[in-house]
């Protein structure tokens with residue numbers, strides 16, 4: 001039998017929806033601010049990409065506290081899209097991020113399709129690498145009853161309208177709070193999305209039994225962290241079978257092993273969210289761990305294991 005050659009430096013670079021990444025490890029929207037606070041702790045140039053905190057047309061103060069609570073193996077948050085607004089993002093936040101050699105993906109959220117289009121147009125000249133449409137924040141009141149990502153018609157309208165408004169690579173952030181996430185991903189693909197990010201947080205709640213009140217001021221919040229990992233992973237597996245466009249997988253990734261599970265299930269890239277709060281070096285440790293895994297298993301290129309899950313024949 002031929003012995004496989006030693007792999008000294010495996011290739012971690014990928015192309016994601018038209019964006020070149022040094023490695024497949026991204027930091028997730030809302031968990032890395034606009035990069036400034038983390039830059040002292042993490043070498044931003046080492047990251048695959050940065051997805052900035054979701055921005056809206058006008059700045060938002062977010063919801064009233066308490067808006068974050070720890071749960072078993074997870075975190076419930078109801079921050080409510082606190083952000084500086086698109087103009088301040090372009091003028092005050094992007095100049096800092098642009099100093100680094102890392103793709104910047106802006107995340108946007110609107111209350112209407114028209115607002116999504118206005119945001120996409122405002123960012124056309126902003127020298128960013130891509131756009132992520134956050135159609136799935138569970139912590140804001142929408143004029144409509146459901147989030148965009150819970151309604152295939154609204155998802156199609158938002159994605160196709162933004163598609164017409166921008167030439168930037170277009171990712172769509174999906175909600176896990178649906179019956180069939182694969183069908184929503186298919187709608188995104190049909191409407192012209194270049195990739196899908198999943199998942200956002202799972203709606204949940206926590207109760208203080210002594211006074212029988214919800215712990216979060218807004219009653220419900222979004223659950224993230226290791227508690228959601230098996231469910232998010234199953235969703236990536238289902239979406240991978242349903243669409244051709246690349247997937248950014250996320251939900252409870254804390255280690256290289258977690259990230260590799262998502263990649264093997266079909267994610268071309270992975271994102272770290274809550275892991276950044278536990279240890280800001282989580283993304284770096286995940287990158288190093290993936291490298292070690294590839295070396296150990298004599299795999300030359302990360303791309304060769306994307307979606308490589310071997311299921312027993314039924």
Ligand SMILES: Cc1cc2nc3c(=O)[nH]c(=O)nc-3n(C[C@H](O)[C@H](O)[C@H](O)COP(=O)(O)O)c2cc1C
Pocket residue numbers: 028029030031053054075077079081107134137173199200201223224225226228250251252253271272273274275
């Ligand atoms: C405190 C907090 C704030 C978040 N804010 C945003 C946001 O602004 N936009 C967004 O698309 N996702 C937001 N998310 C969701 C994360 O990007 C990610 O999809 C989710 O937390 C699952 O990944 P994780 O388990 O690694 O945290 C937020 C999550 C947390 C915990």
